[in-house]
Amino acid sequence: MIAAARAFLAKQVYRLSLMLLAAAMLAFPAHPTAQAQGNDPLKIGLLTDLSGQYVIYGIELENGLTLGLDYATGGTLEVAGRPVELLVRDYANDPELAITQARELIEVEGIDILVGAPGSGVTRGLIDVAAEYDVILMAGPAADPRITGEFFALTTFRACRNVYHDALGLAAWSVEHVGTTYIQLAPDYAFGYGLTAAFDYGFEARGAEFAQAAIYAPTGTTEFEPYLRQVIDSGADGVIITWAGIGLIDLFQQAHELGLGVDEDKPMIITGFSSNDIVLAFADGAQIGSTGVLAYYYTLPDNDVNDWLIAQHRARYDDVPDLFTECGFATGQAIVAGVMQADGSTAPEDLILALEGLEWEGPKGAYTMRPEDHQALMPMYVVRLTNLDDPDQALYELVAEIPPDDTAPPCEAGADRSSDTLDCTPLADR
Numbered sequence: 001m002i003a004a005a006r007a008f009l010a011k012q013v014y015r016l017s018l019m020l021l022a023a024a025m026l027a028f029p030a031h032p033t034a035q036a037q038g039n040d041p042l043k044i045g046l047l048t049d050l051s052g053q054y055v056i057y058g059i060e061l062e063n064g065l066t067l068g069l070d071y072a073t074g075g076t077l078e079v080a081g082r083p084v085e086l087l088v089r090d091y092a093n094d095p096e097l098a099i100t101q102a103r104e105l106i107e108v109e110g111i112d113i114l115v116g117a118p119g120s121g122v123t124r125g126l127i128d129v130a131a132e133y134d135v136i137l138m139a140g141p142a143a144d145p146r147i148t149g150e151f152f153a154l155t156t157f158r159a160c161r162n163v164y165h166d167a168l169g170l171a172a173w174s175v176e177h178v179g180t181t182y183i184q185l186a187p188d189y190a191f192g193y194g195l196t197a198a199f200d201y202g203f204e205a206r207g208a209e210f211a212q213a214a215i216y217a218p219t220g221t222t223e224f225e226p227y228l229r230q231v232i233d234s235g236a237d238g239v240i241i242t243w244a245g246i247g248l249i250d251l252f253q254q255a256h257e258l259g260l261g262v263d264e265d266k267p268m269i270i271t272g273f274s275s276n277d278i279v280l281a282f283a284d285g286a287q288i289g290s291t292g293v294l295a296y297y298y299t300l301p302d303n304d305v306n307d308w309l310i311a312q313h314r315a316r317y318d319d320v321p322d323l324f325t326e327c328g329f330a331t332g333q334a335i336v337a338g339v340m341q342a343d344g345s346t347a348p349e350d351l352i353l354a355l356e357g358l359e360w361e362g363p364k365g366a367y368t369m370r371p372e373d374h375q376a377l378m379p380m381y382v383v384r385l386t387n388l389d390d391p392d393q394a395l396y397e398l399v400a401e402i403p404p405d406d407t408a409p410p411c412e413a414g415a416d417r418s419s420d421t422l423d424c425t426p427l428a429d430r
Contacts, residue, residue: 042082042339042346044069045089045105047116047126048140052093054118056277057324061118061140062088064325067312068332071305079336080344087111091122098122102129112346113138113335118324120144130155134348136355138331141324144194148375149412150426155348157355157374159334159367160327161295163195164409166272167202169380169402170240170293175206178268179237182208185227186242188216195242201410201427203240211236222250228258232266239267244274248282256286273383275323276393287385291399294381296326296364299394300401306363320393321363330362330376334369366404372422373413377404 046065049058069077069084077084087109091098098117105111106129113136117123120142130137131153139147139158143166148158174182182203186192196214203210211234217227224247231239239260243251252269256262261269271292273279294300298310298320309329313321321329334355339346341354356371368377383396411417411424418424 039081039083041085042079042113042344043085043087043109043111044113044115044335045087045102045109045111047089047091047098047101047105047114047122049093049118050088050090052091054093056275056322057118057141058090060275060322060324061116061328063313063317064321064328064330065115065332066328067309067316067321067325068329069336070312070332071308071329072333072336079339082339082344091117093119093122095119095122095125099125099129102126106133106135111135113351115331115335116140117142120147123147124151127151127153127156136346136348136351138335140331141327145198145409145412148373152373152413152417154352157334157369157376159330159362159369159376160324161378161380161407162375162409163198164202165295165378165380165407166293167195167198168205168409169407170270170272170382171199171202171206171208172402172406173382173400174238174270175203175208178270180208181211181236182238182240182270183211183231183234183236183267184214184240184242185231186214186216187219187244189219191244192216192242199240199242219247221247224251224254225258228255228260231260232258234267236267238270241269241271249284249286252286252290253284261290273385273396276320276395277322279385279395280388283385283388285388288387289384291382291384294323294383294396296321296323297381297383297396298322298325299396300381300383300398301364303361303363303365305361309363326363330360330364330367330378333360333362334358334367334376368404370408370411370422372417372419372424373411375409375411377408379403380407 048061049055089101091101114130115138116126118141123139123142126137137156141160143163145162145164184196186196215227215230259266269290271290273292273294309321337360338351338355342350355369358369360367364379380402382399384399386397411422412426413424415425
């Protein structure tokens with residue numbers, strides 16, 4: 001399947017209170033299995049991309065969720081006396097198909113919990129469907145912070161990181177070791193704008209400042225020298241590069257030729273890394289030595305859970321776990337722990353209380369499901385790319401592990417979700 005994913009990639013080269021929830025339940029048709037307990041199956045519906053643009057991430061999510069459910073149930077695939085059934089649907093990067101499949105999983109298959117998806121746009125639609133049917137949605141790898149922020153719904157939880165984790169994790173290390181002045185270079189579309197906003201927040205929260213506004217280049221750019229000259233002229237200590245797609249090789253080659261990340265008097269390159277298949281497809285020697293942030297890499301955590309994940313992933317899939325395998329795995333663990341704490345119930349009034357504040361040990365160590373916005377807190381990693389040809393895909397060395405307290409995103413779920421210790425007013429309104 002990984003081979004198929006690589007082949008595809010080559011072709012693409014591109015809260016309200018619980019009382020309000022109870023009132024809402026009277027206004028909508030009851031979810032057919034919301035009160036199911038006892039020996040009734042625990043049906044989990046997974047919406048993932050297995051044949052579209054995010055196929056690599058979709059495979060990682062499915063593999064991770066499958067293994068996480070297995071690990072958390074001690075291999076029995078049974079929770080509080082309920083056998084687990086995983087129903088998988090491939091939405092092929094089609095948002096409308098994903099919504100249709102979500103409704104079918106709920107109305108026809110009677111799933112208890114929905115999981116998905118790799119894409120942020122698709123996940124936005126799933127938030128509304130899950131809220132309509134009073135079904136818990138465990139959001140997947142989609143990193144848009146609005147999923148647990150602006151679009152917050154009482155029925156949505158996320159055991160995976162969002163882009164604020166990336167920005168805060170990288171900033172925590174960079175400000176101490178690189179300098180205090182930065183500039184950003186990003187693609188000129190929504191992906192780039194979202195990331196630059198997150199990194200603006202993350203670095204400024206650590207006391208850094210930006211030499212000038214972010215530099216945006218068109219998505220099809222292959223000649224980056226004019227933009228890189230602006231980076232050099234800014235006099236920044238470091239340049240945060242966020243790019244995706246075929247131009248990545250040209251970008252880093254040209255940056256290397258101009259001395260960025262090489263010459264001491266020029267900005268150090270700060271970046272982020274993706275799944276192995278993507279890195280190996282789009283990176284070249286010019287990127288070796290680059291420092292960046294990673295949500296997960298199989299060689300980094302040193303704990304029994306990660307050891308189990310690596311061994312089982314090799315045995316079942318003949319490959320190492322990758323970037324979002326951990327996200328799926330942690331999601332499976334959270335589902336099992338939540339249902340067990342709710343004594344087998346998946347009714348939202350029970351499962352929401354069980355999941356809020358949930359703590360567990362996962363592949364990266366300690367995870368906490370923040371009660372205010374249902375966003376999990378977790379460690380992040382700063383790494384350095386050391387090679388592109390290790391037979392075991394050991395491509396990085398650990399630079400720093402950033403603890404959960406230093407990577408906790410701002411809460412933007414609404415002022416009504418604020419607690420005595422956390423302000424959830426959206427940043428724009430503070």
